[in-house]
Amino acid sequence: MELPPTLLETTTFVLHKVGVAGRRAVAARLAAETGLSLWEFAVLATLADTGPAAQREVGGRLGADPSDMVRIMDGLLREGLAARERDPADRRRYRVTLTPSGRRRLARARAAVAETERERLAPLSPDERAQLHGLVARLFHGAGG
Amino acid sequence: MELPPTLLETTTFVLHKVGVAGRRAVAARLAAETGLSLWEFAVLATLADTGPAAQREVGGRLGADPSDMVRIMDGLLREGLAARERDPADRRRYRVTLTPSGRRRLARARAAVAETERERLAPLSPDERAQLHGLVARLFHGAGG
DNA sequence: TCCATTAGTGGGTGACTACCAACTATTGGA
DNA sequence: TCCAATAGTTGGTAGTCACCCACTAATGGA
Numbered sequence: 001m002e003l004p005p006t007l008l009e010t011t012t013f014v015l016h017k018v019g020v021a022g023r024r025a026v027a028a029r030l031a032a033e034t035g036l037s038l039w040e041f042a043v044l045a046t047l048a049d050t051g052p053a054a055q056r057e058v059g060g061r062l063g064a065d066p067s068d069m070v071r072i073m074d075g076l077l078r079e080g081l082a083a084r085e086r087d088p089a090d091r092r093r094y095r096v097t098l099t100p101s102g103r104r105r106l107a108r109a110r111a112a113v114a115e116t117e118r119e120r121l122a123p124l125s126p127d128e129r130a131q132l133h134g135l136v137a138r139l140f141h142g143a144g145g
Numbered sequence: 146m147e148l149p150p151t152l153l154e155t156t157t158f159v160l161h162k163v164g165v166a167g168r169r170a171v172a173a174r175l176a177a178e179t180g181l182s183l184w185e186f187a188v189l190a191t192l193a194d195t196g197p198a199a200q201r202e203v204g205g206r207l208g209a210d211p212s213d214m215v216r217i218m219d220g221l222l223r224e225g226l227a228a229r230e231r232d233p234a235d236r237r238r239y240r241v242t243l244t245p246s247g248r249r250r251l252a253r254a255r256a257a258v259a260e261t262e263r264e265r266l267a268p269l270s271p272d273e274r275a276q277l278h279g280l281v282a283r284l285f286h287g288a289g290g
Numbered sequence: 291t292c293c294a295t296t297a298g299t300g301g302g303t304g305a306c307t308a309c310c311a312a313c314t315a316t317t318g319g320a
Numbered sequence: 321t322c323c324a325a326t327a328g329t330t331g332g333t334a335g336t337c338a339c340c341c342a343c344t345a346a347t348g349g350a
Contacts, residue, residue, distance in 0.1 A: 004187075006190035006255070010171075012258075012261070012265060015167055016167060018285050019164025022157035022161060023161040026158075045149050045152060046149045055327075065310090068308080070329055090327085091316060092317065093326090093327060113155060116157070120284070121156060122287070131280065132277070133156045135276065136160050136277070137153070138268050140159050201296085212301085215299055215300080216300095218298095232297095236346060239297080239298075
């Protein structure tokens with residue numbers, strides 16, 4: 001692909017290409033090494049980072065539709081990576097928790113993601129990687145998610 | 146969206162989010178101000194940057210499937226932004242050219258893209274924008290497109 | 291002259307994403 | 321006690337994206 005200068009000079013364009021390729025790489029490795037989808041990984045990570053939570057709260061954090069959350073959670077339950085029980089204080093809610101098995105799977109997933117990350121960012125020095133992360137993080141927050 | 150640290154610390158993740166949001170913003174503005182899709186813009190830009198070319202060559206440069214190129218080109222022809230005639234030297238090929246009208250539309254499109262780019266990258270100083278562009282460009286080439 | 295190859299075309303698919311509407315069970319306040 | 325609001329669930333849609341196959345017309349070399 002010998003892209004024309006007009007496109008190569010557009011930061012947004014290159015950024016998008018790199019972002020999509022990166023996401024694909026992470027998703028592929030995650031699936032191959034842990035059997036998890038990106039959404040499943042995100043949910044497990046959320047549970048680990050913020051503790052047990054209602055299904056809707058997890059979905060809200062990740063920007064996932066409640067109806068999609070159900071299906072993601074179904075998969076995690078089926079594999080015993082997460083557990084859910086009704087919240088005694090409000091029985092409409094679930095209290096979703098990470099199981100020990102889920103915690104182990106998450107550890108493997110983190111490693112897979114980190115490894116892919118290392119590969120993809122290999123052209124940059126550690127300083128540059130930190131720079132890049134800082135810049136896109138600012139854009140991320142600046143754009144309101 | 147209060148994303149969990151695990152995801153926020155993953156450069157690939159944030160990069161993807163920013164990339165997709167940026168692309169959407171550019172596409173929306175492009176559509177609103179010029180009626181062009183991103184692919185149509187890319188094709189016009191390619192024709193302007195590299196001169197008249199066969200349909201397949203344009204598609205090859207952009208990484209677009211030949212069958213998709215046909216449909217994109219149909220739209221451009223319908224609006225009189227591009228013209229195609231059979232290449233006399235090899236009548237299987239088309240020789241696709243940019244019309245004056247296409248050139249004017251492209252100019253407007255470039256302005257729309259540049260404006261959106263300015264908005265999206267507003268949180269960064271000019272130096273930082275250049276830095277970001279340099280970093281992602283290296284990743285783009287490093288990853289082989 | 292025959293045939294493998296190439297440019298362009300038309301029709302279509304499968305994956306993914308992000309949605310939406312309608313429903314049940316439950317809650318908490320009027 | 322009644323009811324609006326909420327958590328979760330089910331089923332389904334619409335758009336995009338990147339493909340793939342089969343076909344025609346034309347080419348150029350054996």
